[in-house]
Amino acid sequence: MKKHFVATVLWGLAFFLAGSGGAAEKMEQSPFTNTELEQFITDYPTFTQWSSKQNPMVDTMHGSWVLAGLRYNKDFITYLKEKKWDPERFFYMLNHINTGLLVNAAEKKQAEMKAQTEKNQQKSQQEMAASNQRMRAQMAVQQEQIRTNPYIHPAQKERILASMKTSSASLNAGPVSMNEQQNNWFNSQEQAIRNNPYMHPMQRNQALSQLQQARNAQKQNAAMPVAKSLTQEEMQSDMQQLHKQWYVNQKQSIEANVAIPPPQKKWMLDRLQEQEKYLKESTSRQSVAQPIIPGEEQSLINDNQSRLTDLFFKKKS
Secondary structure (H helix, E strand, O other): OHHHHHHHHHHHHHHHHHOOOOHHHHOOOOOOOHHHHHHHHHHHHHHHHHHHHHOHHHHHOOHHHHHHOOOOOHHHHHHHHHOOOOHHHHHHHHHHHHHHHHHHHHHHHHHHHHHHHHHHHHHHHHHHHHHHHHHHHHHHHHHHHHHOOOOOOHHHHHHHHHHHHHHHHHHOOOOOOHHHHHHHHHHHHHHHHHOOOOOOHHHHHHHHHHHHHHHHHHHHHHOOOOOOOOOHHHHHHHHHHHHHHHHHHHHHHHHHOOOOOHHHHHHHHHHHHHHHHHHHHHHHHOOOOOOOOOHHHHHHHHHOHHHHHHHHHOOOO
16 A cells, blocks of 8 residues: 555656656657766756756756756757757656656655654553563562551452452553553552551541542643654555645746746646646555566666765755
């Protein structure tokens, strides 16, 4: 489910970056090589500089998806050819490199969320184990006090110890919540106080009142917000919200940028809308995800992750 969602999102983003219905989608392209990638990295700044000269304000935006919007710009196509680039090959590589970087970003986010969830779970388990140990130690002391108390009738003593043994067994029965552990302890204490025939009524009432105050304080503490471990469904929901916000931000950025010619702006907004629609439809089908890009391309992108990230996303000074 999680991998399917990530794959669907990235296919959608690739759809936006590459456009729809163009000739490139109809042409079979072979995976790019390391030589081609090195040439791409060398020439890419030249293309973004060309774009900035055409629209001076465009350098405030991410050049990779701005260049994707120039797919049908005749002047840019001519410029690519002058630089010895086949336009279809350039946009194929631009699309796949963008997609590969997005794959890495999504997987990194997923790994961080998973690590945080595991860390929270481990911390909770450690706290529960420590609480169990403290409760067992306290109960052992109380049991010994009852065993050695000469003023408790043997039958009553046996009944109290049996009750405490039951409570002690519940601590070793398996993982339970912190609240359940504390409630078990309070219940055992209350029962021990009520079953003690040698306590003066006033002393018993005072002990029960103090125990109730402690129980109330525990409930207040339990109501305080604590670090939450995310389930897989919650992690997926967070990812959906992140990508939803991404669409909103991109749309606002495109609409507000006066440097983009109206025809190009309309094309980019249309592609963004198509991509968002594609994402919603794809996530509802729950189909088996296919590889995003060829493995050899992803390996090259991974090996050049830092260089490509700076190339695509580092803001110009």
